[in-house]
Amino acid sequence: MQIAHSALTQKLSAFVVLSDTDLDTLARFHRRRRSFAAGHSLIHEGQNHKSAFILAEGWACSYKMLPDGERQIVGIQIAGDFLGLRSILFRTSDHSLEAVTRIEASEVLASDILDSFAQAPRLATAVLWAASRDEAMVVEHLVNLGRRSAEMRMAHFLLELRARLKLVGIGDASGFDCPLTQYHLADILGLSAVHVNRVLRHLREDGLVTFQKGRVMFHDIAALGTLAGFDPDYLDQDGPLLR
Amino acid sequence: MQIAHSALTQKLSAFVVLSDTDLDTLARFHRRRRSFAAGHSLIHEGQNHKSAFILAEGWACSYKMLPDGERQIVGIQIAGDFLGLRSILFRTSDHSLEAVTRIEASEVLASDILDSFAQAPRLATAVLWAASRDEAMVVEHLVNLGRRSAEMRMAHFLLELRARLKLVGIGDASGFDCPLTQYHLADILGLSAVHVNRVLRHLREDGLVTFQKGRVMFHDIAALGTLAGFDPDYLDQDGPLLR
Structure with a gap:
């Protein structure tokens, strides 16, 4: 099963041993694969987003612009990272995100992620772990x-x-x-x-x-x-x- | 039901309308109420913690010490905030936390929080929202x-x-x-x-x-x-x- 070798699976496996149910649920996260050119803007501060992405290949960066035009990069995202997980929980995104290189990413609907919590609570814990690790960074x-x-x-x-x-x-x-x-x-x-x-x-x-x-x-x-x-x-x- | 008026309930209600099941599960989070004096250290960087706290009254701060003895305060916690949520997911805590004033807090076991995700998925979503909001801060x-x-x-x-x-x-x-x-x-x-x-x-x-x-x-x-x-x-x- 190809999904077993995805970067996200590799990453979450550092925290939990994933069951077959967890892997099936994760596989559903990877149905909508998309490519974006370097410099493409995936998430816009102040907008509402109904989907997040899981980065499969390439590099991205999240940032905030200041009123004087200065930019603070908040984090760099690599394969296996969620892009915009916070954006689907919040009314409006609190940051922007763009592709640094050409990227491959799976689009995940907010509802897919939230429904998965009921079906695969271990996976919910793993997602909370990944979000906590992002916060630690x-x-x-x-x-x-x-x-x-x-x-x-x-x-x-x-x-x-x-x-x-x-x-x-x-x-x-x-x-x-x-x-x-x-x-x-x-x-x-x-x-x-x-x-x-x-x-x-x-x-x-x-x-x-x-x-x-x-x-x-x-x-x-x-x-x-x-x-x-x-x-x-x-x-x-x-x-x-x-x- | 007193728990309906807790600061955490007030906070999570800014994100979800909590059902009776959610409120019952939240009530279980509040069984072990404890008091700590100002200056008491609740979480130690580098240690493993099996429980987190929900702050009911008073102020706390999370921080990291640097090798040269300088301190960077990462955040201030007020009523309704989780203390050390990351510490129970991680092998060792990545930060320390102390009471700024005398505080009242409920001790929550890691297992209580993780079990609740299976019983009350909406609550899991609300906890992920609260953690995401902490990250946004x-x-x-x-x-x-x-x-x-x-x-x-x-x-x-x-x-x-x-x-x-x-x-x-x-x-x-x-x-x-x-x-x-x-x-x-x-x-x-x-x-x-x-x-x-x-x-x-x-x-x-x-x-x-x-x-x-x-x-x-x-x-x-x-x-x-x-x-x-x-x-x-x-x-x-x-x-x-x-x-």
């Missing part, structure tokens, strides 16, 4: 912006991405391909693009990590982790907790 | 730290608190009692205590808001909202969406 991002230096922010962000990609089978020990530009990094980390370049140069010169030509290459994971104060526990992805 | 907090000036951050934070307190029947049009110190505000907004005092003086001198002697008094909500770029839509609390 926003919390780490908040701590990054509030209390960490520019170098620590960048190191933390790259290590988090590495761990998230690994969970869904992307990248390897040495690094991963990364389509984000210096402008994305600036809007994620609350820095200017010039500052981003300086930070990446420092990390490279210190022999920790190189981000060049669309690839992140790690040279010293341990030292980078110490610099960032990175503790992957908040990602909670060390194999099923609910059996 | 962390997102706004993140935007505050990443892209807003110190004055905008403070204005946004005080207006958000006003709206949240109003939903559970605390405070009035003129303002609310607030037990937070300048040190809390500094750790919430990523500022120094000296900076917090300067920001509060500016807002007072501009005739927008006064925070003195444990009370926040609003003088010009509209102007404060414009300054903050505050749009309460992300709190999504304008009456039931699911009927």
Whole structure:
């Protein structure tokens, strides 16, 4: 069954052992597969959305625009992530979301997700876990912006991405391909693009990590982790907790 | 039925019309009522917790400590909020939580919450909504730290608190009692205590808001909202969406 190998299934399996009922319900989430070009806007702040998406391939980013035209990227979404789960529960979406690369995603109706809670309560728990994990990442991002230096922010962000990609089978020990530009990094980390370049140069010169030509290459994971104060526990992805 | 008047019921009713089954299930969440002194630590980062709490009275704060001893407050919890919902889903808690004032809270076992999803799927949806709303607040907090000036951050934070307190029947049009110190505000907004005092003086001198002697008094909500770029839509609390 192909769905058993989807990135979402891989991710949720880090939390629960999924039963056949759970897998059948998840399969229904994947009926409406769609493709979107890089730059396509899937969710608009202030609009009402009746469906969310499950990202199967490619990268997306969620963000908020400020009245002065500045943008704060809230999070980066990769394969296996929900896009706009909050948008279907709320009257209007509190953020916007666009494709960073060409993406493949399954459209899920709000009613499909909510009905599934009655049919497959374990899956409801797994979805709540995934939403909680997303929140934990926003919390780490908040701590990054509030209390960490520019170098620590960048190191933390790259290590988090590495761990998230690994969970869904992307990248390897040495690094991963990364389509984000210096402008994305600036809007994620609350820095200017010039500052981003300086930070990446420092990390490279210190022999920790190189981000060049669309690839992140790690040279010293341990030292980078110490610099960032990175503790992957908040990602909670060390194999099923609910059996 | 007293539970019908609990702060959590009031809050969830902003999202769903609760059935008798939902109210019965919620009532079971409130069997273990406990009191904690101001400063008591309820949740410890890195520990495993089998129960969460529903705050009935008083104020709490969730935070993360950094290796250098700095603290970032992630959020403030008021009546009707879950304390440590993420802690019971995760292997280890990703944050700590302490009582700001003396608090009254109901202890809820993880199993109570998860079992309720099978018995009362609408309630599961309401709990997912509440968790999503908490995430939306962390997102706004993140935007505050990443892209807003110190004055905008403070204005946004005080207006958000006003709206949240109003939903559970605390405070009035003129303002609310607030037990937070300048040190809390500094750790919430990523500022120094000296900076917090300067920001509060500016807002007072501009005739927008006064925070003195444990009370926040609003003088010009509209102007404060414009300054903050505050749009309460992300709190999504304008009456039931699911009927």
